[in-house]
Amino acid sequence: MMPIQLNVSTMLERAELLFPRKTVISRTLHQVHRLTYKEIGERTRRLSSMLAKLGVEPGDRVGTFGWNHHRHLEAYFAVPGLGAVIHMINIRLSPEHIVYIINHAQDKVLLVDEDLLPLFEKLKDHLPTVKAYIVMSDSTEVASSSLEPLYSYEALLAEGDPKFQFKKDIDEYSPAGLCFTSATTGNPKGVEYTHRALVLHSLAIGLADTLALSESDVCMPVVPMFHVNAWGLPYAATWFGSSQVLPGPRFTPEILAELIAGEKVTVTAGVPTIWLGLYNVLSQGRYDTGSLRAVVCGGSAAPVSLIRSYEDKLGIPFYHAYGMTETTPLVTVARLKSYQENLSREEQLELRAKQGVLVPGLEMRVLGANGDVKWDGQEMGELLLRGPWIAKEYYKDDTSAHVFDDGWLHTGDIATVDPEGFIKLVDRTKDLIKSGGEWISSVDLENAIIDHEAVFEAAVVAVPSEQWAERPVACVVLKEEYKGRVAKEDILNFIAPKFPKWWLPDDVIFMDEIPKTSVGKFLKRKLREQLKYHLTKPV
Numbered sequence: 205m206m207p208i209q210l211n212v213s214t215m216l217e218r219a220e221l222l223f224p225r226k227t228v229i230s231r232t233l234h235q236v237h238r239l240t241y242k243e244i245g246e247r248t249r250r251l252s253s254m255l256a257k258l259g260v261e262p263g264d265r266v267g268t269f270g271w272n273h274h275r276h277l278e279a280y281f282a283v284p285g286l287g288a289v290i291h292m293i294n295i296r297l298s299p300e301h302i303v304y305i306i307n308h309a310q311d312k313v314l315l316v317d318e319d320l321l322p323l324f325e326k327l328k329d330h331l332p333t334v335k336a337y338i339v340m341s342d343s344t345e346v347a348s349s350s351l352e353p354l355y356s357y358e359a360l361l362a363e364g365d366p367k368f369q370f371k372k373d374i375d376e377y378s379p380a381g382l383c384f385t386s387a388t389t390g391n392p393k394g395v396e397y398t399h400r401a402l403v404l405h406s407l408a409i410g411l412a413d414t415l416a417l418s419e420s421d422v423c424m425p426v427v428p429m430f431h432v433n434a435w436g437l438p439y440a441a442t443w444f445g446s447s448q449v450l451p452g453p454r455f456t457p458e459i460l461a462e463l464i465a466g467e468k469v470t471v472t473a474g475v476p477t478i479w480l481g482l483y484n485v486l487s488q489g490r491y492d493t494g495s496l497r498a499v500v501c502g503g504s505a506a507p508v509s510l511i512r513s514y515e516d517k518l519g520i521p522f523y524h525a526y527g528m529t530e531t532t533p534l535v536t537v538a539r540l541k542s543y544q545e546n547l548s549r550e551e552q553l554e555l556r557a558k559q560g561v562l563v564p565g566l567e568m569r570v571l572g573a574n575g576d577v578k579w580d581g582q583e584m585g586e587l588l589l590r591g592p593w594i595a596k597e598y599y600k601d602d603t604s605a606h607v608f609d610d611g612w613l614h615t616g617d618i619a620t621v622d623p624e625g626f627i628k629l630v631d632r633t634k635d636l637i638k639s640g641g642e643w644i645s646s647v648d649l650e651n652a653i654i655d656h657e658a659v660f661e662a663a664v665v666a667v668p669s670e671q672w673a674e675r676p677v678a679c680v681v682l683k684e685e686y687k688g689r690v691a692k693e694d695i696l697n698f699i700a701p702k703f704p705k706w707w708l709p710d711d712v713i714f715m716d717e718i719p720k721t722s723v724g725k726f727l728k729r730k731l732r733e734q735l736k737y738h739l740t741k742p743v
């Protein structure tokens with residue numbers, strides 16, 4: 205066969221050629237834009253040409269600091285189209301981490317949303333590699349700013365070449381994108397995505413047994429474009445000619461509901477907190493969500509109660525998926541096998557709340573203390589992964605080489621595998637609770653607690669115990685209307701039938717809020733620190 209290199213820009217070229225009339229709907233600070241793929245293609249070429257004029261060369265890094273909108277989508281293609289690397293910066297990282305990752309990546313040019321620009325005025329003296337800033341806004345005027353030099357995105361595009369040719373001879377193993385993990389300890393670690401990985405990952409998203417993304421879809425990635433390539437959806441959707449809805453800055457559940465109903469969104473994807481918030485709005489029945497064929501939920505475990513609410517109360521199919529920054533990200537999707545459709549509803553829900561089955565193209569192992577675990581749904585071990593869209597190293601950082609031992613990515617996620625191959629994450633290695641030599645899954649306890657009607661959020665963490673080494677303690681946020689009306693015993697009695705006695709938390713602490721990471725996951729390290737002050741004596 206022909207040794208054709210897989211390249212990111214060919215995905216956009218297909219949309220330009222075959223789907224020039226299909227649209228991208230993009231919400232920015234001031235308006236909702238509607239652009240065709242013909243327009244997106246021309247604008248992307250203009251951007252590439254102007255980045256080249258600003259001195260961006262193959263291999264250089266160009267940072268983006270923005271929400272989900274059409275300009276960010278254009279950068280997704282314009283930068284790799286030059287053979288350069290798009291570094292999608294997580295806008296929710298701390299200023300220290302933002303400075304660290306820009307310097308570590310040595311970003312040459314930064315594209316920044318207008319509402320996020322003030323941050324860089326404070327950081328600019330710490331960013332020696334940045335040679336130019338480009339402000340992404342609807343205006344061609346540049347706001348007065350101490351950033352130098354500062355260009356208007358639209359003014360640059362006006363000067364650009366709409367027929368600019370993307371670089372053709374790019375080695376498919378060369379990097380196209382860069383994201384950093386959202387570090388709960390130490391500095392964030394970079395993961396470089398090759399052209400090959402992004403293209404193959406896009407194919408995987410289109411498979412009927414994964415997300416089945418296709419031309420007929422209207423795809424709305426709610427997951428940020430600065431978080432693992434928005435789970436690869438903008439690339440795949442462009443390639444397949446799907447319509448896209450990019451929900452823009454500071455959206456609310458109401459804005460998402462309006463976009464779903466107004467644009468007839470068919471597929472949307474995001475983390476559980478987004479879907480919890482949206483459920484509250486949709487359950488009031490004011491929006492027509494009949495177009496939705498899949499809400500994809502990942503990033504943290506999707507509680508059974510959430511799946512049940514969407515499917516049984518709203519009639520919206522809800523899919524649980526799993527991945528990480530190091531995996532581009534799609535690894536598993538929880539879809540039933542054909543013969544599992546005969547199971548009872550409760551049995552089906554139990555399976556679908558697992559992280560699911562490995563997507564084609566990847567390999568996995570689950571490694572326990574005594575080698576590969578039995579596929580019995582009981583034995584726990586660390587999930588190891590291999591495949592064409594799995595990272596083999598961190599970007600210019602060998603402090604965590606053990607993560608990639610023996611040619612496998614050691615995910616740090618502890619899982620069981622059932623006889624059908626469904627993996628279920630029981631914890632992060634560092635969050636597992638080791639009590640009296642046995643492991644307790646904090647995730648299982650959390651899922652059981654969140655099923656209680658009064659509970660809004662729950663996180664279970666280990667606290668030191670003289671007798672048992674560690675014991676679980678539950679931190680619970682009650683729904684407003686239940687505050688002060690629910691006791692610890694109510695929660696413990698509610699979950700008791702589901703667990704052996706020694707699994708039950710030693711304490712339940714009611715809180716106003718659970719500390720979260722920049723991408724909305726429980727920050728258990730901080731919670732453990734906070735608990736030190738709550739607990740007067742070790743349990």
Ligand code: AMP
Nearest residue numbers: 502503504505525526527528529617629
């Ligand atoms: P990130 O690199 O920020 O996307 O975080 C990846 C980590 O999030 C994984 O290693 C898991 O610990 C967690 N994660 C992602 N998806 C899920 C899921 N569906 N269920 C439980 N945890 C998940």
